[in-house]
Amino acid sequence: MQHRKLGPDLSVSAIGLGCMGMSEFYGPRDDQESLAVLGRVVDLGIDFLDTADMYGPHHNETLIGRFLAESGARPKIATKFGIVRKPGEYARSIDNSTEYMRRACEASLRRLGVEQIDLYYVHRIDRDHPIEQTMEGLAALKREGKIGHIGLCEVSAETLRRAHAVHPVTAVQTEYSLWTRDVEADILPTCRALGIGFVPYSPLGRGFLTGRFQAGATFDAGDFRANLPRFAPDNAATNDALVDVLRAIAAAKGCTPAQVALAWLLGKGDDIVPIPGTKRLKYLEENISAASIKLNLEENATLERALSRLPVAGDRYTAEGMKGLNA
Numbered sequence: 001m002q003h004r005k006l007g008p009d010l011s012v013s014a015i016g017l018g019c020m021g022m023s024e025f026y027g028p029r030d031d032q033e034s035l036a037v038l039g040r041v042v043d044l045g046i047d048f049l050d051t052a053d054m055y056g057p058h059h060n061e062t063l064i065g066r067f068l069a070e071s072g073a074r075p076k077i078a079t080k081f082g083i084v085r086k087p088g089e090y091a092r093s094i095d096n097s098t099e100y101m102r103r104a105c106e107a108s109l110r111r112l113g114v115e116q117i118d119l120y121y122v123h124r125i126d127r128d129h130p131i132e133q134t135m136e137g138l139a140a141l142k143r144e145g146k147i148g149h150i151g152l153c154e155v156s157a158e159t160l161r162r163a164h165a166v167h168p169v170t171a172v173q174t175e176y177s178l179w180t181r182d183v184e185a186d187i188l189p190t191c192r193a194l195g196i197g198f199v200p201y202s203p204l205g206r207g208f209l210t211g212r213f214q215a216g217a218t219f220d221a222g223d224f225r226a227n228l229p230r231f232a233p234d235n236a237a238t239n240d241a242l243v244d245v246l247r248a249i250a251a252a253k254g255c256t257p258a259q260v261a262l263a264w265l266l267g268k269g270d271d272i273v274p275i276p277g278t279k280r281l282k283y284l285e286e287n288i289s290a291a292s293i294k295l296n297l298e299e300n301a302t303l304e305r306a307l308s309r310l311p312v313a314g315d316r317y318t319a320e321g322m323k324g325l326n327a
Contacts, residue, residue, distance in 0.1 A: 048273065082125075105117065105146055177203045
């Protein structure tokens with residue numbers, strides 16, 4: 001497994017693992033299967049796991065903590081604070097206060113069973129709370145050794161510049177894929193100007209870009225994609241045109257549409273570390289193999305032409321999920 005740097009000095013595997021789906025949002029969870037996936041992750045050389053306190057809530061960090069304790073593995077762990085949910089509810093509020101941050105960080109350390117969180121993100125930005133105060137609180141946690149690096153999620157370029165002026169930001173995590181390219185306009189260039197790494201989440205469009213979902217697809221109970229606008233039947237029928245392009249390239253290349261989508265993203269720069277999520281061994285193996293796939297100039301040009309002419313139908317989230325984006 002190749003490694004890449006986030007910021008000046010956080011070295012991680014070129015592909016990480018998003019762990020959210022092991023706890024909720026994508027149907028029933030199976031802890032034993034998830035633990036097997038985490039074990040295979042280590043075997044494959046992936047040393048970058050992404051979680052958050054609100055996944056579960058709390059279950060995901062506890063699961064990873066169990067894996068770390070039972071396996072003795074020590075991958076880099078990225079977790080997050082800032083989204084506040086009640087168990088069983090999708091509705092959320094955002095809290096970036098220093099007091100809440102400290103409580104959340106210490107609780108995450110206990111659940112994970114580690115002395116330091118390698119990368120600690122603000123999960124969503126509170127527009128009404130000065131980012132300078134948030135960064136000062138994070139800097140204090142870093143001085144105390146509770147966190148190693150600071151990250152921001154779904155942040156605007158303006159807020160990122162203000163934050164970075166208080167304390168260096170190591171990484172920005174924002175959705176980025178073939179069907180979500182907003183970051184290319186402003187935030188990704190700002191990251192590069194400031195020397196900040198970029199971590200795309202949902203690099204496979206929550207599974208849509210794999211080609212396994214089409215208009216009229218059904219979902220397990222608890223799978224939030226059933227309510228996402230881009231998966232609605234009419235929008236899915238429109239969006240499948242992009243997947244057809246991926247299928248054609250994949251067939252000619254002898255790989256899968258998912259691998260083409262990840263290879264496209266990996267080819268966007270060595271400062272990009274995607275974190276595709278899965279709780280299935282077969283999809284883990286498939287995703288990791290994308291690190292060895294390179295798209296040639298013609299294949300990239302075909303994708304760019306398709307992206308320029310094919311619309312993406314539907315918002316990324318429901319109205320509730322859109323809270324705190326580009327803040």
